[in-house]
Amino acid sequence: MFEVQQAAAGEWAVVAGGGRALLVVEPDAGRLRTLLPAVRAGFAETLDALVAGGLSRTPSFALLDASTDAVLLAVRGTASAVVTESGRERTVRATGVSSWVETQLTDAEAVSIGDGTSEGALPLVEGVVRATGLGWAAAERPEDVAATVAAPPKRERDTGPVYAVVEEPAQPDLQTRVPEATLGGVSAESESASEDADESATPETAGYDHLFGATMVRSVEEAAVRPEDEEAAPARIDLPGFITDSFPPAAGRLEGDHDGLTVMSGDLPRRSPAAEAAETPEPVPAREEFAVLLSDGRREPLSVPIVVGRAPSVTAVPSLHGARPVTLTSAEDDISRSHVAVVVEGDSVVVTDLHSRNGTLVVLPGASPQKLRSGEPTTVVIGTVIDLGSGATLTVEAAG
Known part of the structure; x- marks a missing residue:
């Protein structure tokens, strides 16, 4: 949002839209109407619209683009701007320049264009008004305004005690009749018949199907898995012949001093100086400017x-x-x-x-x-x- 100093009549006018504001010398109202879509479109589009009739016919203007983090400012002719950065003010003019002065303001806190005094200023977001100056402050960006909106109150958490609900065990149905054989256990005749059946069964059962449904109780010592011979040496890895034959043992080495797997530096073939020189990379030429x-x-x-x-x-x-x-x-x-x-x-x-x-x-x-x-x-x-x-x-x- 910008602040403008309105005037009843005159040549100066302000065209604002899309986070950009243009202070321009233009007495023609129809011309000001055509500049509004360009200001809404962008910074470069506004400059193209201003110089559409040629550079010699381009009026004095000051264009401020505050739609991005880096504020853009362009000044031409008799227009000027006062930029406040880190509490210090500096003036931007286009004196002695045939086109215009264009600069980027990364740390701008406020910009005052023309008669940009705060006394009697009125806010303007978008539109065309007759005015002698305008002002802008960084605190008036949309993201800063959104930060001042109060956030909805957070719902307090319920920190009260939590009680567990324990269900009562279901009472047996008194009308259901349970067979006495189920409650009394297995009779002696049934146990004898079961033992006879176990003796007649085949002692060797293929697979592990006979273990399903049975519980096996073993101590930790019995359940431990160990190799048959803990003192046995680890198995030797048999390497392919094309690996073992590529590195013959060094001359004069004692038998048993080499495990057959480690490649010693003395076993590697020596490289000729010509081969080393051929692999030396050529210097990269310096980049030509x-x-x-x-x-x-x-x-x-x-x-x-x-x-x-x-x-x-x-x-x-x-x-x-x-x-x-x-x-x-x-x-x-x-x-x-x-x-x-x-x-x-x-x-x-x-x-x-x-x-x-x-x-x-x-x-x-x-x-x-x-x-x-x-x-x-x-x-x-x-x-x-x-x-x-x-x-x-x-x-x-x-x-x-």
Whole structure:
């Protein structure tokens, strides 16, 4: 949420939406309505909408994007911003810059744009209003607001005593008749018949079926399992012949001094110096560094990826971490704002046309010019000329 200083009339207006706010000099109400969808869409989309009529017709503005952890700020023309970081204030202006100043605020506590005084300020989440300034504070982020919402009270646990319910044993049914033979036990005749049956049974029973249903009571000493001869030596492992024959015993070794399983260092065949030299790895060549020579005489190293154009923005290529913008203009001013990206991948230089308006040509040494496909990375070599149009070129060179 932002705080704006409203004005009844004037050229300055605030367009807010999607966690972003734009303070711009725009007297036309219809133009302000068209800027609202761009502000909702994103930071780069808002910059594209502002420069749609050309850089010379771009009005003074200050754009603040507080939708992410890293706050983005862009200032152009007469607009200015006061940034508070770690209790200290600094002013961001675009004095002497033909395009605009773009910076990233990682530790910003508050930002005041234009007449961003807190007196008489009104809150604004989304919309378009006439205003002379706006302010933003880090404590007003959505996640901080959510942290102030009271959590529902937790339900207290029941810590009272727990009682076990013991069921009464069921009473026998008095109407059920139990046979006397069951209650009295087995008669003597039945025991005698059972003994006769056991003597007539076959003494050897195959398998363990005769043990099921019977309980065997044995002492711990009897149940212990031991080898037949505890003093017997462990069994010798018979190795295949192709292993035992590969390492013949060393000359002069006493019989019984080798167990036949351990390979001694003296048993290994000696390696020739030529074999050791052949396996020595060759030194890895040092990584070659590159640079580009711009048509205006500047030389830019490719230690980090660069984005080249008339008003480049590193947010146009979010996949290039740590990219650096490089401004390059031409007489006809027909170079796109973010025209090409140049990055070193391994030992090669890769050029990508960033969907520029007039396209990009590359001229490899000894080859005819070819046009790059938009958004498709292309590998080039040292000596390649990257033509952006109207005489604006980049030449790939070796850094040194």
